[in-house]
Amino acid sequence: MAEKNKIWLSSPHMGGAEEKYVKEAFDTNWVAPLGPNVNQFELAITESLSLDKIYHTAALTSGTAALHLAVRMLNVEAEDTVMVQSFTFCGSTNSVSYEGAEIVFIDSESDTWNMCPEALAKAMADYQGKNVKAIMPVHLYGMPAKMDQIQAIADQYQVPVIEDAAEALGSTFNGQACGTFGLMSALSFNGNKIITTSGGGALVSKHKDYIDRARFLATQARDEAPHYQHSQIGYNYRMSNIVAGIGRGQMEVLPERVKQRRANNHRYREFFKDFAGITFQTEPNANYYSTYWLTAILIDPRLTGGISREDVRLALEAENIESRPLWKPMHLQPVYEGAKFYGSGVCEKLFEQGLCLPSGSNLTQEEFDRIFKALSRIFN
Numbered sequence: 001m002a003e004k005n006k007i008w009l010s011s012p013h014m015g016g017a018e019e020k021y022v023k024e025a026f027d028t029n030w031v032a033p034l035g036p037n038v039n040q041f042e043l044a045i046t047e048s049l050s051l052d053k054i055y056h057t058a059a060l061t062s063g064t065a066a067l068h069l070a071v072r073m074l075n076v077e078a079e080d081t082v083m084v085q086s087f088t089f090c091g092s093t094n095s096v097s098y099e100g101a102e103i104v105f106i107d108s109e110s111d112t113w114n115m116c117p118e119a120l121a122k123a124m125a126d127y128q129g130k131n132v133k134a135i136m137p138v139h140l141y142g143m144p145a146k147m148d149q150i151q152a153i154a155d156q157y158q159v160p161v162i163e164d165a166a167e168a169l170g171s172t173f174n175g176q177a178c179g180t181f182g183l184m185s186a187l188s189f190n191g192n193k194i195i196t197t198s199g200g201g202a203l204v205s206k207h208k209d210y211i212d213r214a215r216f217l218a219t220q221a222r223d224e225a226p227h228y229q230h231s232q233i234g235y236n237y238r239m240s241n242i243v244a245g246i247g248r249g250q251m252e253v254l255p256e257r258v259k260q261r262r263a264n265n266h267r268y269r270e271f272f273k274d275f276a277g278i279t280f281q282t283e284p285n286a287n288y289y290s291t292y293w294l295t296a297i298l299i300d301p302r303l304t305g306g307i308s309r310e311d312v313r314l315a316l317e318a319e320n321i322e323s324r325p326l327w328k329p330m331h332l333q334p335v336y337e338g339a340k341f342y343g344s345g346v347c348e349k350l351f352e353q354g355l356c357l358p359s360g361s362n363l364t365q366e367e368f369d370r371i372f373k374a375l376s377r378i379f380n
């Protein structure tokens, strides 16, 4: 029954060198947090973000941990506010909620599907003088947010940007790498991301003092002393030398993974080009370069003869093919009931009509044949 093997949305895709680096860790008995693999992995990330290595990187246990440390280092507290893109994964918002601060949710715009600068501007104007400590845009599915406009608003109010680049390693905006726009930026190496360490993340900043402090907080905030001495509360957030070995191998194939994801996206566009009612998340112009980590489409049932996103998802599921609705906006989540939202319903519509299609860089021709056969059956 090979025909019925599960096709995943996005599964890990090893490059080959990962085991070598993990074995090195075993051979030297460096089976511990920190170590040479961690240092080399951090360096590889730093180099991939900019040839002149002007950024600093701390490898951590997860992307959520990276965002949490960024929030913590900006001294976000219970009486403060953070403006967060509503259309996102809970890792973005959890980082703020861990500190008990208020989240004001910002809608998406329909070009990139990311934070809407107009909605943000309105929220910032309303919240003047109210302890807004940070603005958090997200680059969903690899698509860069409108960082120039968002940064201009942030500058106007002198509020720092925490960039959630968890889904956008390898993407660029105006030639600059996603993961370098924020005062601090977060990357994720969770199992389904464009590259993975099985689980992990990183904090990136141009400012070395933030990264030094992140390392300090991530290792239980231990003061200089022969004994264990603590004057602050820290976390156990540092990456282990074993998983960093996987990361080193994965960084070697990142450019190839970007090409493969973009090639997937191209195949779906070719397949759907004569279908009414199907539109893609699309780079608005040549300034945007998306990895298309996940290929995301909108299905408008008024134009597809009544076929909805859920019809497509269920039909694929019946063929053992995984697809997934787009992120449910966080302001619609029960846990944030009653929270403030600025916008005009763009992200609600994206959620209603949007579907992520299988996008792994390891998808085979046979798997694509199965996907396209299943899609053809639904739409004909």
Ligand SMILES: *Cc1c(COP(=O)(O)O)cnc(C)c1O
Residues within 6 Å of the ligand: 061, 062, 063, 064, 065, 088, 089, 090, 091, 092, 138, 164, 166, 167, 187, 188, 189, 190, 200, 201
């Ligand atoms: C994956 C992801 C994160 C963080 O993920 P971890 O699983 O904690 O590494 C944060 N934000 C977004 C948008 C993500 O997709």
